[in-house]
Amino acid sequence: MGEEGPRNGSRRLPRAAREAQILQVAAEMFAAQGFHATSMDDVAAACGVTKPMIYSYFGSKPGLLAALLERTGAELLGGLALMAAIPDPEARIRATLDLLITRLYEQTASWRVILSAMRGDGPLAERARGYRAALIHAMLITLAELAPPGLHRAIARRRVSPYAYALLGAAEAGSEWWLNTPGVSRVETTATASRVLDAMLALIRRDLDIPV
Amino acid sequence: MGEEGPRNGSRRLPRAAREAQILQVAAEMFAAQGFHATSMDDVAAACGVTKPMIYSYFGSKPGLLAALLERTGAELLGGLALMAAIPDPEARIRATLDLLITRLYEQTASWRVILSAMRGDGPLAERARGYRAALIHAMLITLAELAPPGLHRAIARRRVSPYAYALLGAAEAGSEWWLNTPGVSRVETTATASRVLDAMLALIRRDLDIPV
DNA sequence: GAAGTAAGTTACTTGAAAGTAAGTTTGAGT
DNA sequence: ACTCAAACTTACTTTCAAGTAACTTACTTC
Numbered sequence: 001m002g003e004e005g006p007r008n009g010s011r012r013l014p015r016a017a018r019e020a021q022i023l024q025v026a027a028e029m030f031a032a033q034g035f036h037a038t039s040m041d042d043v044a045a046a047c048g049v050t051k052p053m054i055y056s057y058f059g060s061k062p063g064l065l066a067a068l069l070e071r072t073g074a075e076l077l078g079g080l081a082l083m084a085a086i087p088d089p090e091a092r093i094r095a096t097l098d099l100l101i102t103r104l105y106e107q108t109a110s111w112r113v114i115l116s117a118m119r120g121d122g123p124l125a126e127r128a129r130g131y132r133a134a135l136i137h138a139m140l141i142t143l144a145e146l147a148p149p150g151l152h153r154a155i156a157r158r159r160v161s162p163y164a165y166a167l168l169g170a171a172e173a174g175s176e177w178w179l180n181t182p183g184v185s186r187v188e189t190t191a192t193a194s195r196v197l198d199a200m201l202a203l204i205r206r207d208l209d210i211p212v
Numbered sequence: 213m214g215e216e217g218p219r220n221g222s223r224r225l226p227r228a229a230r231e232a233q234i235l236q237v238a239a240e241m242f243a244a245q246g247f248h249a250t251s252m253d254d255v256a257a258a259c260g261v262t263k264p265m266i267y268s269y270f271g272s273k274p275g276l277l278a279a280l281l282e283r284t285g286a287e288l289l290g291g292l293a294l295m296a297a298i299p300d301p302e303a304r305i306r307a308t309l310d311l312l313i314t315r316l317y318e319q320t321a322s323w324r325v326i327l328s329a330m331r332g333d334g335p336l337a338e339r340a341r342g343y344r345a346a347l348i349h350a351m352l353i354t355l356a357e358l359a360p361p362g363l364h365r366a367i368a369r370r371r372v373s374p375y376a377y378a379l380l381g382a383a384e385a386g387s388e389w390w391l392n393t394p395g396v397s398r399v400e401t402t403a404t405a406s407r408v409l410d411a412m413l414a415l416i417r418r419d420l421d422i423p424v
Numbered sequence: 425g426a427a428g429t430a431a432g433t434t435a436c437t438t439g440a441a442a443g444t445a446a447g448t449t450t451g452a453g454t
Numbered sequence: 455a456c457t458c459a460a461a462c463t464t465a466c467t468t469t470c471a472a473g474t475a476a477c478t479t480a481c482t483t484c
Contacts, residue, residue, distance in 0.1 A: 011462090012449090012450070012451080012460090012461055012462075013461080014460090014461085015460080015461080018461080031331070032331070032332055032333075033332050034246060034247070034248055034328075034332065035246070035248075036246060036247075036248030036249045037247075037248045037332075039440080039441050039442085040441075040442070040443085041440095041441070041442095042441095049461090049462070049463090050462070050463055050464085051441095051442090051443085051463095052443090052444075052445095052462080052463075052464095053461075053462065053463090055442090055443065055444080056461090056462090060442085060443080061441095061442070061443090112331070116246070116328065119243075119244070119245075119246070120244065120245055120246070120249075161389065161393065162386060162389050162404045162408075163408075164389075165385040165386060165389035166382040166385050166386055166389075166408055167382075167385075192374045195415060195419075196375075196378055196412075196415070199411045199412070199414070199415045200408075200411065202411070203407060203408065203410075203411040207407065223431095223432090224430090224431055224432075224479090224480070224481080225431080226430085226431090227430075227431080230431080251470080251471055251472085252471075252472065252473085253470095253471075253472095261431090261432070261433090262432070262433060262434085263471095263472085263473085264432080264433075264434095264473090264474075264475095265431075265432065265433090267472090267473065267474075268431090268432090272472080272473080273471095273472070273473090
């Protein structure tokens with residue numbers, strides 16, 4: 001039952017690794033029970049260390065949340081920047097969606113925390129809203145490029161915004177369905193998801209007055 | 213600056229009225245700052261009374277949340293029961309959707325609290341998810357009625373189930389969109405929801421081999 | 425107009441979580 | 455094999471919110 005580490009049963013970790021672990025664990029606990037319902041002792045215990053370690057690395061409880069926010073947000077922005085290189089709008093939509101869904105599933109906990117940190121006020125909420133805005137903005141921009149050249153950009157974006165949410169919601173619910181329904185093949189799941197996506201894209205195009 | 217009340221500047225309210233007020237105020241504060249970040253003293257002060265009043269009416273802090281949940285949930289179930297009287301499946305689906313949107317407008321704060329209570333564990337989360345499950349079930353039954361008479365019910369329900377999830381997932385995400393996007397009219401929300409619904413219904417019908 | 429009860433208060437106890445000071449272990453370099 | 459810093463702990467203080475006991479005020483009803 002040895003943990004990792006340079007040698008023996010040493011539980012010590014270099015700072016960078018411990019920080020990463022603490023952030024991961026904190027994200028999961030904050031997502032599961034809420035920020036205020038999770039104590040620093042809880043987080044520390046789940047990491048196998050004690051509270052003062054967290055304070056020495058992150059300063060305070062809001063400081064821990066802030067660090068989580070910055071790290072996750074920066075990763076997302078990096079990914080979105082890569083997507084921007086894809087020239088074709090529809091290909092970019094699919095790739096971006098894929099990226100967002102992948103991120104949502106790989107980092108569900110972090111994103112739940114960020115989304116719920118956005119409510120309320122204070123500098124953290126501002127920062128969180130900034131990242132969310134970036135995410136939504138990227139989706140909107142991409143979807144809006146399906147509009148005909150004649151349509152003003154701002155109008156196209158506004159028209160398209162509810163569909164961005166609906167798409168992500170449907171995708172997330174689809175996974176939940178897959179988890180709750182026994183005996184469904186992956187192929188079936190993928191096929192269904194794909195049909196839903198096609199239908200949504202068709203809908204968006206029609207709404208933007210593009211002949212399909 | 214007289215408040216209401218039988219006579220003079222009396223701030224006393226009969227129990228039913230005070231309970232309703234407390235629930236309303238608590239819903240708003242829980243929605244704004246989160247359940248754990250809101251103290252009973254805060255709620256009491258915002259109501260113009262003191263803490264022991266809330267304890268005498270609701271027993272505990274979880275008790276207050278539970279009461280909020282039950283009241284809002286019961287109202288929803290009542291509404292759904294009324295929908296069951298509509299014979300035509302498609303009309304029933306539309307009426308149900310409209311009901312959800314109406315509730316969302318009238319009780320924004322309560323629904324925010326319920327949606328966030330669904331995450332996490334504990335009896336309250338179970339209860340909240342129970343209301344959601346009831347919704348999904350109702351939707352499933354109704355969607356399955358779109359199937360041709362020859363198709364066995366169990367098969368129809370199974371075929372339709374991913375769409376029930378997707379539809380409600382999209383609706384949930386749509387709610388989030390509405391909650392996060394200022395200045396959207398109700399007409400606009402309904403229209404968008406209706407278009408998404410149209411697309412989903414067409415998809416479902418095709419999947420059930422019904423000619424549109 | 426006295427009595428009873430519902431609405432409300434003050435003032436407390438308790439428990440838990442944020443934050444900290446001062447000390448101990450361990451490993452890496454010279 | 456010594457030293458020094460980084461990783462880590464124990465053992466506190468402080469603060470704040472949940473929950474309660476005992477008391478007061480006002481409305482209703484006969």
